[in-house]
Amino acid sequence: MTLPFFAAAPAFLEKSNAVCLLPRALAELTLGRFALLPVPAWAPQVSMRLAWCGERDSDPGGQ
Incomplete structure (x- = not known):
């Protein structure tokens, strides 16, 4: 299943028996x-990525 963003997962998990x-x-x-x-150690590696907007680079709130 694909969620709109990872922070939506807790709401989804409350209503399911998913992992x-x-x-x-x-x-x-x-x-x-x-x-x-x-x-588990045998699980495939997951790549983490971060998208950054150069226009907001000097914004302390964005940092």
Whole structure:
């Protein structure tokens, strides 16, 4: 399943029996009532990417 953004996952998980791979900080912050399991060593690597807007580079709030 594809979600509009990763922060939508907690709302989705509340209404399902799905398993979800999330950034650790988000999982610990929002999913305290769920079981947090470690990713097994044999699991495929997940690439993390960050898109940055050069026009907002000097904005302290954006940084």
